[in-house]
Amino acid sequence: MHHNTKKYDYLIVGAGPFGTIFAHEAADRGKRSLIIERRSHLGGNMHTHKENGINVHDYGAHIFHTDNKFVWDYVNQFTEFNSYINQVVANYKGDLYSLPFNMNTFYQMWGVKTPAEAQAKIVAQCEAVKITGAPKNLEEQAISLIGTDIYEKLIKGYTEKQWGRKATELPSFIIRRLPIRFTFDNNYFNHRYQGVPVDGYTAIFDKMLDSDLIDVQLDTDFFDDKATYLEEFPRVVYTGMIDQFFDYKFGELEYRSLRFESEVLPTDNAQGNAVINYTDAETPYTRVMEWRHFDQKGDDNVSILTREYPQVWDRSKEAYYPVNDEKNSTLFKQYRSEAKQLDKVIMGGRLGNYQYYDMDQVFNAALGAVEKEFQQD
Ligand code: FAD
Numbered sequence: 021m022h023h024n025t026k027k028y029d030y031l032i033v034g035a036g037p038f039g040t041i042f043a044h045e046a047a048d049r050g051k052r053s054l055i056i057e058r059r060s061h062l063g064g065n066m067h068t069h070k071e072n073g074i075n076v077h078d079y080g081a082h083i084f085h086t087d088n089k090f091v092w093d094y095v096n097q098f099t100e101f102n103s104y105i106n107q108v109v110a111n112y113k114g115d116l117y118s119l120p121f122n123m124n125t126f127y128q129m130w131g132v133k134t135p136a137e138a139q140a141k142i143v144a145q146c147e148a149v150k151i152t153g154a155p156k157n158l159e160e161q162a163i164s165l166i167g168t169d170i171y172e173k174l175i176k177g178y179t180e181k182q183w184g185r186k187a188t189e190l191p192s193f194i195i196r197r198l199p200i201r202f203t204f205d206n207n208y209f210n211h212r213y214q215g216v217p218v219d220g221y222t223a224i225f226d227k228m229l230d231s232d233l234i235d236v237q238l239d240t241d242f243f244d245d246k247a248t249y250l251e252e253f254p255r256v257v258y259t260g261m262i263d264q265f266f267d268y269k270f271g272e273l274e275y276r277s278l279r280f281e282s283e284v285l286p287t288d289n290a291q292g293n294a295v296i297n298y299t300d301a302e303t304p305y306t307r308v309m310e311w312r313h314f315d316q317k318g319d320d321n322v323s324i325l326t327r328e329y330p331q332v333w334d335r336s337k338e339a340y341y342p343v344n345d346e347k348n349s350t351l352f353k354q355y356r357s358e359a360k361q362l363d364k365v366i367m368g369g370r371l372g373n374y375q376y377y378d379m380d381q382v383f384n385a386a387l388g389a390v391e392k393e394f395q396q397d
Pocket residue numbers: 033034035036037038039056057058059063064065066079080081082083084085240241242243259260261278340341368369370371377378379380382
């Protein structure tokens with residue numbers, strides 16, 4: 021089959037933010053792109069849809085947060101953001117705590133009221149557990165940073181569910197640092213800019229792709245016809261999995277997956293917060309989102325809640341979190357050096373770089389790739 025019917029300059033694999041920004045910027049420079057996307061919608065994992073007047077995020081809660089003014093100004097060309105500030109509540113066996121760890125959490129946990137009291141409590145707990153030498157695993161790392169109570173109630177169960185492994189079998193680098201604040205401040209992020217688009221995320225993609233120089237084919241997988249695509253297009257931007265591109269020739273990179281389960285309830289307010297984390301080991305899901313709290317939108321007397329269940333990943337499931345341990349990082353480096361030798365393919369995005377990226381980082385990386393590409397002209 022012939023794919024490059026319109027003398028496209030670029031084939032772009034994936035209609036997530038990386039691919040979409042590239043197509044938009046290429047069009048601004050007079051270049052023509054065909055985007056192919058194997059899902060039946062735009063936006064990659066940022067995709068949202070509207071249901072009962074509520075913007076539902078299809079791949080988990082997405083809050084845009086950044087310190088990068090350039091990226092913030094860029095994304096604001098395509099949408100307006102509301103003033104949403106992420107303030108997560110943790111539910112541990114029915115007791116509620118504020119996240120991230122701050123004076124509210126310490127008061128709820130220990131009844132302490134001043135920063136000095138909270139600091140003393142944490143120091144005493146860290147000293148009570150004698151960890152000699154560098155922390156050998158995630159459990160030792162967490163306890164040496166925050167003490168036993170917060171580790172046991174707010175970190176252990178959640179992390180073990182998320183990674184599907186005991187905290188004593190997880191590497192310590194997963195929590196190199198922990199956000200700890202000695203102020204009464206529940207803002208989950210430290211960044212200067214934060215919010216959720218007033219019309220959902222998908223509208224951003226519609227706007228970016230609104231150009232005569234861009235065509236989009238949904239439900240189209242690059243691997244159904246890889247050789248022809250590579251032959252026919254002068255340049256290819258690939259945002260799929262890097263190991264799949266090379267037919268897994270060095271082996272398979274590992275991921276964690278997620279399953280989402282939604283329910284519609286006849287109420288305006290079921291849980292009183294946008295996100296509640298379940299930090300015990302027994303509850304099978306890690307968090308519950310109530311979408312109308314992200315932008316105060318929705319029809320009367322209806323609320324949509326989504327539970328997020330961590331899952332073992334295999335090729336039949338969506339790849340969400342890369343497992344950046346030593347084995348996988350070494351494997352990735354092998355693929356990356358192969359990728360560098362391809363002269364017509366630009367690899368990017370979270371799957372192309374086997375990297376957990378927040379949205380602002382993907383925006384920044386895509387704009388960087390654009391700059392590099394068009395310098396060569
Ligand atoms: P993607 O969005 O994954 O897009 C890649 C696209 O390529 C996909 O649509 C895929 O279907 C398509 N594709 C892959 N292979 C092929 C193929 N062979 N053929 C055709 N198409 C293909 N970031 C934040 O900043 N804030 C948050 O609060 C936040 N929350 C998150 C919550 C969860 C649960 C997850 C998983 C991620 C979250 N993120 C968040 C990260 C955010 O989703 C990513 O930064 C962003 O989506 C990455 O963009 P991308 O273009 O690299 O990849």
